[in-house]
Amino acid sequence: xxxxPPVALVTDAPVPGRFAxxxxxxHSASAVAARPAAISEIGQLIRxxxxxxxxxxVVAAAWLTAGRAIDPVRLVVLLAGTAxxxxxxxxxxxxxxxxxxxxxxxxxxRPLAAGRxxxxxxxxxxxxxxxxxLVTTLAGGGTGAAAASLVTWLTYVVVYTPLKTxxxxxxxxxxxxxxxxxxxxxxxADGPARFAAGxxxxxxxxAALGAVLYLWQxxxxxxxxxxxxxxxxxxxxxxxxxxxxxxxxxxxxxxxxALAMVPASLTLAVPSARWPLFVVAAVLAGIYxxxxxxxxxxxxxxxxxxxxxxxxxxxxxxxxxxxGCGPPRL
Numbered sequence: 001x002x003x004x005p006p007v008a009l010v011t012d013a014p015v016p017g018r019f020a021x022x023x024x025x026x027h028s029a030s031a032v033a034a035r036p037a038a039i040s041e042i043g044q045l046i047r048x049x050x051x052x053x054x055x056x057x058v059v060a061a062a063w064l065t066a067g068r069a070i071d072p073v074r075l076v077v078l079l080a081g082t083a084x085x086x087x088x089x090x091x092x093x094x095x096x097x098x099x100x101x102x103x104x105x106x107x108x109x110r111p112l113a114a115g116r117x118x119x120x121x122x123x124x125x126x127x128x129x130x131x132x133x134l135v136t137t138l139a140g141g142g143t144g145a146a147a148a149s150l151v152t153w154l155t156y157v158v159v160y161t162p163l164k165t166x167x168x169x170x171x172x173x174x175x176x177x178x179x180x181x182x183x184x185x186x187x188x189a190d191g192p193a194r195f196a197a198g199x200x201x202x203x204x205x206x207a208a209l210g211a212v213l214y215l216w217q218x219x220x221x222x223x224x225x226x227x228x229x230x231x232x233x234x235x236x237x238x239x240x241x242x243x244x245x246x247x248x249x250x251x252x253x254x255x256x257x258a259l260a261m262v263p264a265s266l267t268l269a270v271p272s273a274r275w276p277l278f279v280v281a282a283v284l285a286g287i288y289x290x291x292x293x294x295x296x297x298x299x300x301x302x303x304x305x306x307x308x309x310x311x312x313x314x315x316x317x318x319x320x321x322x323x324g325c326g327p328p329r330l
Contacts, residue, residue, distance in 0.1 A: 041111045045094065045122070046087035053315070054086050054181045055079050057213060060319045061185025064205040064271075067327030070189055077140025078188040082181065084133030085149045089177075091126040092157045095119050100165065103235040106228060141188025148187055152180040168240040171221050171253075179213035182206055201271035201328030208267040212318060215264060218257030219292045220311040222250040226295075226304040251296025254307065258292035261285050265318060271328030280321040284314045 058079060062070055094101065094112045101113035111117040130153060138146040156177035163170040186206045195203045222240065225232065229241040240250045265285040269277035291310040295303040 041116065044110050045091050045112075045117070045125075047090045050090065051083050051086045055083060056316075056319050057181040057209075058082050058185040058188070060322050061182045061206050061209055062189040063185075063323050064209060064327055065186050065189035065191045065194065065202040067202075074140045074188070077136060078145060078184070079140075081133045081135070081137030081140055081146075082149060082184055084129045084136060085153055086133075088126045088130035088133060089153045089156045091122055091129065092153075093161050095122050095126065096157070096161050097164075100235040100237065104228070104231040106231060137184070137188075141184065142190075144187035144192065145184050148180060148183040152177045152184070155180070164237050164239075166238055168238050168243045170238065171218065171225075171240065174221075175214045175217040178217050179210050182210040182213055205268060205271040205322070205328045208264055208270075209322065211264040212261060212268060213315075215257045215261040216288075216311065216315055219254035219288065219295075219307055220315075222254040223295060223304045223308040223311065226250060226299065227301060227308070247299040248296075251292075251299055254292040255289070255296045258285075258289045261288060268318070268322055269325075272322075272325055274325045277321050277325040280325075281318065284317045284321075288314045 059075070062075055062078070094110055097107075098110075098112040098119065101107035101110050107113055112119060112122055134146050134150060137149045156174070160170060160174040160177060163173055186203070189202075191202060191206065225239040225241040226247055229239065229245070229247075232239045233242045240253065241247055244250065262282070262285040265281035266278060269281050288310060291303075291307045295307040297303075
């Protein structure tokens with residue numbers, strides 16, 4: 001993420017040739033100018049696009065587990081808690097990585113890396129959002145969902161984040177917290193009780209979704225690691241594209257994971273017994289394989305960007321299809 005341009009202050013004095021912009025009554029010019037800046041800072045801290053993808057995964061897992069029997073009020077509360085925990089993990093990650101973030105143009109503009117927010121203040125914010133998130137998740141999804149949220153936070157912040165400067169295996173480890181929101185949705189929708197009562201279809205579908213989420217991350221991350229390999233190297237990040245500058249190993253991992261995603265995606269469709277989901281899963285998984293192969297063969301920015309775009313389309317398509325084709329009925 002590139003550094004943000006300075007925020008232009010709004011003043012009461014008219015500028016020749018321009019209309020003077022005055023703040024609303026009761027508000028100072030600096031307060032008005034600070035609002036968009038504060039919103040931008042918060043957005044960079046919590047990374048809402050990642051949070052939205054996490055919430056979409058929780059919704060899909062809960063729907064595959066309970067279908068129309070799901071309690072919408074509990075689901076909303078569960079999503080609110082998950083969003084707070086995700087925000088906390090993002091803040092904590094940026095606190096720990098503020099030193100390396102300063103060394104990479106794509107992250108140097110983040111609030112902590114740029115010194116616009118004090119680490120102590122950020123830790124308080126991370127702790128408050130984590131506590132609020134766990135309590136809210138507990139209220140909406142029960143003990144299991146809250147525990148899964150905490151495990152997700154710990155594996156992402158305490159385990160995965162430090163490994164990024166130590167070993168290229170960090171991607172394999174980081175893929176676990178990326179897939180754990182599936183468990184939050186399953187546990188929050190009373191998955192264990194349903195499974196114990198004989199409803200195995202939901203458990204099978206959610207397990208397949210978890211496998212899809214885990215495998216999906218390898219081609220996605222390999223594309224990012226290739227695009228920013230020089231920045232990662234300068235920051236001391238031990239990405240696979242840094243330890244193997246040729247990109248050969250990254251390409252192999254991307255293709256292998258994409259191929260493994262094919263049966264996992266098809267398994268996702270089995271419990272529903274609906275052929276449209278089979279078709280969508282097969283097509284999307286096949287497209288992902290082709291994009292990964294193209295990247296592995298060429299290993300250039302164009303194919304990496306293409307793989308990155310395809311990865312987002314594939315994940316979104318699978319999540320929408322799994323929900324739109326209905327819950328498991330076997």
